Amino acid sequence: MSGTPPRTADLFDAVELTWPAARLHRAGPWLIREGQGGGKRVSAASLLGDTPDIAQMETEQAALDQAPLVMIRAGQEALDTALAEAGYARVDPVMVLVAPARDMCADLPPDTGFTVDWPPLAAQVEIWEEGGIGPARIAVMDRCMLPRTTLLGRVRDKPAATAYVALHEDIAMLHALEVRAPYRRAGLGRQMMQAAAGWAMAQGAQWMAVLVVEQNVAAQGLYQRLGMRPAGHYHYRIRK
Known part of the structure; x- marks a missing residue:
């Protein structure tokens, strides 16, 4: 990897702003994200102070009809x-991976x-829904x-994959x-990432970034072959 990777704080700003919660609520030392069904990343609480008041969280x-999640x-x-x-x-547990856009x-x-x-085409929405990315997560992108x-x-003029990418300063995330099952392991995921990097460069971005759950070994392999390297990480705590 060439160049100095973005600061961790800038990467997390990109995470927040390219995949935004419906609303943000401040409660004492806590920032509470209101996700409206859009998944953990937009429904979790973050501690902004020093002393956690777990009961308050x-x-x-x-009150938001969300599970206790941090x-x-x-x-x-x-x-x-x-x-x-x-x-x-x-x-x-999630890793934030980055690489220079030009290298991809x-x-x-x-x-x-x-x-x-x-907005995306109906064929893209269909691909997302097949992969479990339903209306609540599409609303996050919106x-x-x-x-x-x-x-x-x-692939052969048939819709086979889709993705969403957004730009925060010089980071494209x-x-x-999502690649349809019949077209996986044929290099289409790599080509989608390369197409995203081309768009990012055209927008003036220096870095490509992506999030990957640590258990997703296949996705990690794809991103590592593209030269993407860990630059941050986080995990969640949820009430048992």
């Missing part, structure tokens, strides 16, 4: 321990991948106010990459 989450980042070991002692399970660009086969300005696009991958 639980009350605020309950995002833990590096340096929050005391919070992690307090939640573990309170009966919270550690789930879904490539000449792609004709008619392989296209950028599609928001809320983003940053420069953004979607990608449509085709890709989310919701």
